[in-house]
Amino acid sequence: MALILTVNAGSSSLRFALYEGDTRPAALLRGRVEGLGGSDPRAHLTPERDFAALSMAGVVDHHSAIRALCDWLTENSLQHRIGAVAHRIVHGGDRSGPAVVDDTLLAELEELKSFAPLHQPHGLDAIHALRKPLPYCPQIACFDTSFHRTLPAVARRLTLPHSLADRPLRRHGFHGLSFEYIASSLPARIPNAQRVIVAHLGSGASMCALHHGRSVETSMGMTPLDGLPMGTRSGAVDPGVLLWLLETRGFDAERLGNVLYRESGLLGLSGISGDMRTLLESEDPAAQEAIDVFTYHCARTLGSLVVALGGLDAVVFTGGIGERAASVRADIIRPCAWLGLRLDPAANEDHGPCISTAGQAPSIWVIPTDEEQVLALQAMQLIGP
Structure with a gap:
């Protein structure tokens, strides 16, 4: 039976998995390389016993991590067993679903790099790299943006002049594979x-309002820079601030992009780290201030999404912080008590799955996401088992 390889290139990580199955793909192996771009990247394989280890010799960034993945496939004699490769591509423009990669699609996705500079280049690099060891294997691009194709027109529009309302200049939304799962x-x-x-x-952080399982509003917009403050990304910023930096501080586009994408968010607020785990362990008041700003914006966004839904039946936390940081969840829910949201402290500390008080409505949940499962399923549905 042919396997499906999934590849998920994040801003500082590379996750991959191998799936098999005719109708519902089941994971044989999951792997991840974390800390790319840092001083000590590390690899993890689950299970470890059935495969040779992933060599980290010379792995420092996404390029070298992808090469290591290609070498690992060869070392484990897996390249001939793979029937398709499913890639997470953060920005798909107006694409409404997964697509088999060809040169035309690659050119289209290259033009979207500037909309997602922390992710899009790495996703496309993985496609290029895996074409060589797997020349006859279809590469499937699965887009985070596609899930939000159901946004109503009023949610898609940017408040710019009609003359600027070109197709890329609209709100797209992201984290779609996670929300779909x-x-x-x-x-x-x-x-x-x-x-x-x-x-x-x-x-990276965003929130989505689901009505009968369909996206009707989300906190990110045209780019994954918008919305909530994140590890190193600013989230929503008054555009006047950006004009001021350009006009009075001599910033050019490159400097402004570095500030917004790599120097802001939790890192910029705290001056310590963009990693929530580090901030939660710190006794520095600046760390707590960064956490407070983050949870305030999350709670405020939650309230606005209730308006888009016309009510609320449940809240779900997912992602690394959402799944594992009980105190952050509590800080977000506390100011939302007016919505009827009540945490069960013990269930919250145990990370759920249901963390609201018994019988309480709306209910509150912790559900681990699985983007790789969605990648494999989309690939299987596109090309067949």
């Missing part, structure tokens, strides 16, 4: 929940 899991877990807010909180 959560939406698919809701009928089994919360069957009567029709109006659900999902908070995907990690180094």
Whole structure:
């Protein structure tokens, strides 16, 4: 049986998995390389016993991590067993679903690099790199933006002159693979929940309002820079601030981009780290201030999404912070008590799955996301088992 390889290139990580199955793909192996671009990147394989280790010799960035993945496939004699490769591509423009990669699609996606500079180049690099060892294997691009194709017109429009309303200049939304996984899991877990807010909180963070499992509003806009403050990304900033930096501080586009994408968010607020785990362990008041700003914006965004839904049946936390940081969840929910949201402290410390008080509506949940599962399923549905 042919395997499906999934590749998920994040801003500082590379995750991959191998799946098999005719109708519902099952993971044989999951791997991740973390800390890319830092001083000590590390690899993890689950399970470890059935495969040779992934060599980290010379791995410092995404390029070298992808080369290491290609070498690992060869060392484990897997390249001839793979029937398709499914890639997470953050920005798909107006694409409404997954697509087999060809040169035309690659050129289209290259033009979107500037909309997602922390992710799009790495995703496309992985496609180019895996074409060589797997020349006859279809590469499938699966887009984060596609899930939000159901946004209503009023949510898609930017408040710019009509003459600037070209197709790329609209709100797209991101983290769609994660939101799609959560939406698919809701009928089994919360069957009567029709109006659900999902908070995907990690180094990148966004929230989505689901109505009957469909995206009707989200916190990110045209780029994954918008919305909530993140690990190193600013989130929403008054455009007047950007004009002021350009006009009075002599910033050019490159400097401004570095500040917004790499020097802001939790890192910029705290001056310590963009990693929530480090901030939670710190006794520095600046760390707590950064956490407070983050949770304030999350709570405020949650409230606005309730308006888009016309009510609320459930809140779901997912992503690295959302799944593992109990105190952050508590700080977000506390100011939302007026919505009827009540945490069960013990359940919250145990990370759920249901963390609201018994019988409480709206309910609150922690559901681990699985973007790789969605990648494999989309590839299987596109090309068949």
